[in-house]
Amino acid sequence: MSTRMTERQPRRWLVLVVLCLSALVLVVDNLVLTVAVPPLAQDLGASASDIQWILDSYILVFAGLLLTSGSLGDRFGRRRILIIGLALFGAASLLATYAGSPLELVVARVVMGVGGALIMPSTLSILITVFDEEERPKAMAAWSAVAIVGFVGGPILGGALIAWFWWGAVFLINVPIVVLAIIAAVVLMPESRGPWQKPDPLGAVLSVVGMTALVWTIIELPKHGLPVTSLVIAVVALVAFVIWESRVEHPMVPLKLFRSRNFSGGSLSLTLVQIGSGGLLLVVTQYLQFVLDYTPTEAGLAFVPMAIASLIFNGLGATLGQKLGNRWLVGLGMIVIAAAFVVLTFESGSFITMATAMFLIGAGGGLAGPAAINALMSTVPPEQAGVGSALNDTIQQMGAALGVAVLGSVLSAGFIAEMPAGSPTNISEAIAVPGLASVARTAFTSAMSTTFWICAAGVVVAAILAITVMRDKTKTEPTEDLIPA
Structure with a gap:
């Protein structure tokens, strides 16, 4: 029997704090690790191949297990799976803290990936079962804003921890957060699951x-x-x-969900936006550090306008969504994001230009992201909330990974085309060659401009798709929300 809430949970906002805390620890951990790579590589004697496995092992396990973990939550209880995931993540973080070799750290990262895959779908599935349709947009906006805060705060926190302590502190800090989240989940959170199948x-x-x-x-x-x-x-x-x-x-993943216009439209829109966002992270961080000579911490601070805008417009979007409808809010947010990418094509080291673009990215994401997720998840039956949220997480993971891969290739091709024959193909290596640094920075800036034009075009396509495919359920009959089989 489904445990869909018929009355509002009196502790629902405290439950939201636990869910946000659980999601935050995942976001921050992945970003602080990028700052910790140089000192841990030196301390552990890690090779380039070791570093790749330390970074990629988590992603491989996390992405591979998402759909399975979502179905486990529906079957065995979402709170139970969340707590197990937190416990695994915390224990593996402690192992990573005191790892004495690259192999030990890779093993710890694999276990952290398992824990992360159990945590992430559980947070969103519990959210949509605890909050009703009226309050859900506000709760989802807060949950989404946490990711942006972690995105900006992760590198800053990582830099501070390494400066004050040692690289292991970026993992150790996860432990008290996990312990607090587990205790709060046991005390505050109701259990929910779908019917046995x-x-x-x-x-x-x-x-x-x-x-x-x-x-x-x-x-x-x-x-x-x-x-x-x-x-x-x-x-x-x-x-x-x-x-x-x-x-x-009895399928693990109900593929019939993709017959819903809102599910398919929201999924495709999120994928295209994540491709652009993945490109943003890859390109801008390299530009700030290799072209403008920012430190990792300074590069993290450059994203603060994006975090501020995201916090503001996540709340505003939750209110506007009830008036405009999800599809129009998604479309509007994506147009704002596209405008940000256009602004970035004219970037020439100006603080105002960069800050304006980052603010627009945050504003557009704050409007579009929660609305798209809300539209997507509103079509998922409560008894399948776990696997539905896992589908959402998988879609976003694939989009971000594609953004890094595809736009990274575009950036690399543009950079090589602008460089003299026989030059290094990587900007970090090119700027170290005497007499080549200035040429490399100019070539990278030119390639970055081309990449962001592509990002802008992709997000505009996503906006058109969102408005065309998605439907406002308050203004249409249920049959109109289905894509013909």
Whole structure:
């Protein structure tokens, strides 16, 4: 029997704090690690290959297990899965803190990936079962704003921890946060689950293999070219997964959700926005550090206008969404994001230009993000909230990874085309060559401009798709919300 809430939970806003805290620890951890890489590599004697595995092992496990973990929450209890995930994440963080070799740190990161995959879908699925349709947009706006705060605060916090303590502190700080979240979850959070259904082990295996292979393909693409073997494995496993899920009596993932205009429109829009956002993170951080000579901490501070705008417009978007409808709010937010990318194409080291662009990114994301997620999740039955939120997380993960891979390749190609023949293909190496630094910075800035024009075009396409495909449920009949089979 579904445990859908018929009355408002008296502790729902305290529950939201726990959910935000749980999501925040994941966002911050991944970003502080990028700052910690140089000192931990030196201390552990890690090679370039070791560093790649330390960074990528978490992502591979996290993305591969998302769909499976979402279905586990629906079956065994979302609070239970959240607590297990937090416990795994906290224990692995403690192991990472005192890792004495690259292998030990990779093992810790793998376990952290398992914990993260259990945590993330649980937070959103619990949110949509605790809050009713009237309050859900506000709760979702707060939950979304936390990610932006973590995005900006992560590198700043990481830099401070390393300056005051040592690289292990970036993992150790997770432990007290996890302990607090577990205690609060036990005391404050209601349990919820869907009706029992037959397990789908083959679907779980196919999803893990397919998603892991796909993420590996995306990660390797800009570094070493297209890895054919992993791409074939990904395609075969995911096609088999779709065929199996469409025929099995009790599917792990209800593919019929994609017949909903709001689910499909919200999913596609989020994917395209995440591709642009992934490109933003990759390109701007390199530009700030290698072209403008910012430190990692200073580069993190450059994103503060984005965080401020996100906090403001997340709240504003929750109010406007009830008046304008989700699809128009998504479209408006994406147009604002596209305008930010256009502003970035004219970036020439000006603080005002960069701050304006970052503010617009935050404003557009604050308007579009929660509205798209709300539209997507409003179509998910409460008994399938876990796997629905896992689909949302997977979509965003794939979009961000594609953004880094595809736009990273575009940036790299543009940079190489602008550089003299035989020059290093990486800006970090090019600026170290005597007499080549100025040329490299100019080439990177030119390639960055081209990349952001592509980002702007992609987000405009996402806005058009959102307005065209999505529907405002308050103004349409239920049958109009379905895409013909």
